[in-house]
Amino acid sequence: MMKTQLASLLFYGVIAFITLGSGIVLAETGNAVHYSDKFQGRKTANGDIFDQNGLTAAHKKFPYGSQVKVTNLANNQSVVVTINDRMRRRNKNIIDVTSRAAKELGFIKKGRARVSLELVR
Template sequence: MTKRATLVIMMMISTLGMYSFNKYNAEDAKTSFASFYHDKFNGRKTASGDIFSNSKMTAANRTLPFGTRLKVTNLRTGKSVEVEVNDRGPFHSSRALDLSKAAFKAIGNPARGTMPIEYEIIDND
């Protein structure tokens, strides 16, 4: 087989592979990392217009619609919490969610700063 034929086959395989990964299913669980909001954000408006409170069960995500309810599970402890997306962020490429401190504490140790998580959409009104 020539180099050109090998290259064409490799391109076809990679294109088909990318196509299969681009199918987004809201029911699929995703894994990533989560951090939590600093206390300085208490009382400030979120991107949705809500007033932020570290005592509520909320989260920020870059793309999910506001009001989306998520089940977030700490992959270290197996503990889960339900949160509502009401803000945009986090603005760190390796993290999918910024959790309120209450949500983070419910499933993890804030002294660590971040935790590996799995999250899935449970309600998308």
């Protein structure tokens, strides 16, 4: 698949399977938000204790333990997070990250950012 085709698919928020060498990578775009502080210390869906200082996230479908590269499309900053929680399927955002991840992505003050996701492992 050509890079221009990939960019078009990601721009419209379509989930695309991209073949890179012998592997397949899942890519997705949409809005990211960060968790409220009220969840600090509570259990996540997989049983971990939630920590705003960690690099974890909630997603609707990625399996627990998945490593996902999140890239802020406004500033091209990226961070790799581990999925350990679930979002409601009706939620229009594609990922919910910790405050630390939001800071590293440069959207902590805005509260929301347009991002792309790439499944790393």
